[in-house]
Amino acid sequence: MYQxxxxxxxxxxxxxxxxxxxxxxxxxxxxxxxxxxxxxxxASDRDAKLREAIKFNxxxxxxxxxxxxxxxxxxxRNLKEDILNLSLFVDNHLFNVLAFPDPEKLxxxxxxxxxxxxxxxxKPAEQ
Numbered sequence: 658m659y660q661x662x663x664x665x666x667x668x669x670x671x672x673x674x675x676x677x678x679x680x681x682x683x684x685x686x687x688x689x690x691x692x693x694x695x696x697x698x699x700a701s702d703r704d705a706k707l708r709e710a711i712k713f714n715x716x717x718x719x720x721x722x723x724x725x726x727x728x729x730x731x732x733x734r735n736l737k738e739d740i741l742n743l744s745l746f747v748d749n750h751l752f753n754v755l756a757f758p759d760p761e762k763l764x765x766x767x768x769x770x771x772x773x774x775x776x777x778x779x780k781p782a783e784q
Contacts, residue, residue, distance in 0.1 A: 680721075695760045721744055743769065750762070
């Protein structure tokens, strides 16, 4: 039994989402975490929130890296390579933000996350 209704809802939502919808949801959450830090840059807890948002984003992108590196992954090789290269860019960019914090630096990762989430929510064309 769940002690927290939010935990119950989150678990239920995860169980009812398709793989693409779940990935889009997680990317959107990652983007929103960064966006919230960016919009509240002068907050007293900014450093902790920034680390939390970056850590979450890194976990998301690490998951994608692992999935894309799997020999069983059905995506075309060139698409996998492009997304892996993008994930390396995101990783390097987020490390740079940690080293040299600047709210404007977050925009590119926020945009990448939201754009990929939008693409994942788009129904693929029938073949």
